Amino acid sequence: MSNMAAVRKALIAAAVAAFAALLGRAFLQIKEISLSSREIPVKRLNCQHLKNIDYGAEDITILKDGLAFLSTGLKYPGLxxxxxxxxxMYVLDLLQPKMSPVELQIKGQLDLKSFNPHGISVYEDETDDSIYVFVVNHPEHKSQVEIFRFEEEDTLVHLKTITHSLLHSVNDIVAVGVEHFYATNDRYFQHEALQLLTFIFDLYWxxxxxxxxxEVRVVAGGFKSANGINISPDRQFIYVSDIMDHEIDIFKRNEEEQLAYVKSVAVGSLCDNIEVDHRxxxxxxxxxxxxLKLLKFDPEDPPGSEVIRIKNIHSERPILSLEYGDDGRQLMASTVAAPYEGKLLLGSVFHKALHCVL
Incomplete structure (x- = not known):
């Protein structure tokens, strides 16, 4: 009996040690991934808060004619x-002197009571100049994509809801046709504890x-957490933000719409959405x-905001610059920076949105 007791004691001790080691690894991984010890840079611009936007504008995209679309009011697990x-959804004409977003009226069969918009993309059909707005939607924390047609000045007509087992945790999309798009999945598991394990064990799934x-198929993998996605002006390259790996990954589109990896650019921050200057x-x-400040959220020590610009991303030496930095007093938890002709729109997860002059 004494031998059995000793073995049992040794097994318990080994289990406790293994658990302690796992907790230690988890703590270090979370600190590293979240950049918890990083000082927030401060570099402000001449900015004003946009009217009507009080609960975040998680994604913003701007057409070549200065028409901006904003998704607002996101409810995301853990935030x-x-x-x-x-x-x-809102629209804002940047060519007008008055910077007041107008709420878009949504017509069709969509359940507006559970509407929870996240990433967005706009596709202009050159054959008839129609404008299609693609919206990631999380009703009851599910993932689906809504396709709308923009009509008149303030109306979205709902055309289609898209669901698929491969589109299980969609964060952002980039439209490449009237019903064609690339989408990022930002997590592998829906369960929070299982998803945490993918970060702890450094799994790129x-x-x-x-x-x-x-058809619906996986065209690129190997991301820790695929977040923002966008396309180059010549439509030959796709950019993906691996937010937990602190880098932007570049892919070449081929004829089969498969994505061929080109390279990665380290950004040193948790970068969310990607916008591309069309010029x-x-x-x-x-x-x-x-x-960590975003996850913990203390209004006395709020999560800050940062805007990074990358010039010549396809060259051997891309140029990174800090364009805006704030400690959360002006804008908490920035998610998107959309430029247009010397102007800049900044959005956030749950706070405000800014119109800035560059």
């Missing part, structure tokens, strides 16, 4: 939310999925300089 109202009415091809990133 703060300060409104029980459903999410909304997230993917980019290509959708068309004819210069510069990459603009809305980033979280300290992820």
């Amino acid at each position: 703060p939310s300060f409104s029980d109202e459903p999410g909304k 997230c993917e980019v999925v290509y959708y068309s009415p004819q 210069t091809g510069d990459i603009w990133l809305g980033c979280h300089p300290n992820g």
Whole structure:
């Protein structure tokens, strides 16, 4: 009996030691991934808060004619939310002197009570100048993509809801056709504890999925957490933000819509959505300089905001610059930076949105 007791004692001690080691690894991994010890850079611009946007504008995209679309009111697991109202879509004409976003009226069969918009993309059909707005939607924390047609000045007509087993945790999309898009999955597991294990054990299991009415398939993998996605002005390259790996990955589109990896550019921040200047091809990133502050959320020590710009991303030496930095007093938890002709729109997860002059 004494031998059995000794063996049992040794097994318990080994289990406790293994558990302690796992906790230690988890703590170090979370600190490293979240950049918890990083000081928030401060570099402000001439900015004003946009009217009507009080609960975040998680994604913003701007057409070549200066028409901006905003998704607002996102409720995302693990992150703060300060409104029980459903999410909304807004439009803003940057060529008009008055910077007041207008709420878009949504017509069709979509359940607006559970509307929870996340990443967005806009596709312009050159054959008839129609504008299609693609929206990632999380009703009851599920993932689906809504396709709308933009009509008149303030109306979205709902055309289609897309669901698929491969589109299981969609964060962002980039439209490449009337019903065609690439989408990022930001997590492998839906369960929070299992997803945490993928970070602890450094598992790169997230993917980019290509959708068309004819087929749906994985076209790129190996991401720790695939977040923002966008396309180059010549439409030959796809950019993906691996937010937990602190880098932007570049892929070449081929004829089969498969993505061929080109290279990665380290950004040193938790960069969320990607916008591309249609004139210069510069990459603009809305980033979280300290992820732990976002997860913990203390209004006395709020999560900050950071905007990073990348010039010449395809060259051997891309040029990274800090364009905006704030300690959370002006803008908390920035997610997107959309440039247009010397102007810049900044959005956030749950806070405000800014209009800035560069």
